[in-house]
Amino acid sequence: MTPLLQVENIAKFYGARIGCTDVSFDLYPGEVMGIVGESGSGKSTLLNCLAGHLTPDRGAVRFDTRADGLRDTITMSEPERRMLSRTDWAFVHQHARDGLRMNVSAGGNVGERLMAVNARHYGDIRAEAIDWLGRVEITEDRIDDRPTAFSGGMQQRLQIARNLVTGPRLVFMDEPTGGLDVSVQARLLDLLRGLVREMNLSAIIVTHDLAVVRLLADRLMVMKDGHVIESGLTDQVLDDPQHAYTQLLVSSVLQV
């Protein structure tokens, strides 16, 4: 089986400081990978390198393209990479305002990716937008409202709809539940888990919330100071942490 994403020795430096280094892993179709670690451990740097937002200093990121099989996304041309990022890839930002157009209606936000791949029938675009808003539990009568009129949880759900509308195969998520209160978080996680299973999505989720990876991720990588210090099946890592830092991380979770 070909991996969907093959990451080989990725390294990114900010001058003399390490962003992340020596990261390698394979991600298979339908698999969800969690990346945890404290602030400054390099998890967002890694995610941005994988998604093409940053150019790593070393290493290769190979993606299984529909047309030509595994291709290195770092050396491919910019138009190709941008095409990937609006068709086969999706990126869910921590702050919904980074991923949404705040002065465009919810329907326009969802429709943008469709129009970017040459959908030119208003009725079809709108029907698709209504369908997707429904899937993320936003009612149809909010379709012409701007995201500024939405609550934080709704904005995040809208961002997810906007990203998934073109049927991507790989979703990058940067703290998708950050800044939401726990009941809203729970509903969002439920929704994400459903969508991942239903659409057989592969996903890479960066978070510092261990409960989130416990629910969503099949596999887990723990990062500290730019290095991967432990990786394995989520349950295994969380229930039987080997590295001292992972043990600290797991035991730091507040019990209610």
Add this chain to the structure above:
Amino acid sequence: MSDYNFAYLDEQTKRMIRRAILKGLAIPGYQVPFASREMPMPYGWGTGGVQVSAAILTPDDTFKAIDQGADDTTNAVSIRRFFQKTAGVAVTEATKEASVIQTRHRIPEQDLRDDQILVYQVPIPEPLRFLEPSEVETRKMHSLEEYGLMHVKLYEDISQHGDIATAYAYPVKVEGRYVMDPSPIPKFDNPKLEMAGIQLFGAGREQRIYAIPPYTQVVSLDFDDYPFQPTKADHACDLCGAEDSYLDELIVDDAGGRMFMCSDTDYCTSRRKNGHVGAQGVPFKEDAA
């Protein structure tokens, strides 16, 4: 005889502008950066158009300037006089006699010939400006032909107003490649962008020149189920009776009285000279004001 260099600008500047024009003609719809000069008029009054006109004028040219279709408004009169004074060229108000026509916000009703040049004054050359504020990003979008965002604007129009409400500066795609802002002409004029004459666009403050060569394909963007429609006031000209021209609405008193008249004054006048009279018009007299 004039103390100015011919057409105000120095020869080096004119050469620089001509190079930008030639590049623009070679890549239809592409915005060519140029080193816009200070002109003796404020930005927004046609500094881009004036520089393009100055660069292409020859002593044998006949110059016409229109503002919203009219030859007799402040902007048109002062630009016309500017070139009369600095270039000493012949000027005219008749579209068919002019070889260079500088325009703000209209295309003349009369079809242009292949020996005529139309120069537009452009306030904002970037069609994606209000959708994507970063110029770095919009340039990248142009170079990679990523124009999905342009349709988002049209989508928003339909979802808010039930129809594409953009009535002027309606975005077009030139020769299947670049999306271009045709300057704030009414969308009624968009079909006329495919013409025999050369069209040059100058944006002075924004320092951009772009062009449409003769007989270039210019397509107004739309949706399959909401096709592009050029619109005008559903009325005939009250002065000359024309039903095919773009109309201005004029409030004539404070009791709700109004009249519609051609925005293209030359077109209206020449029709009246030929004996056409509209609903509120009077027969044309040569010495009438």
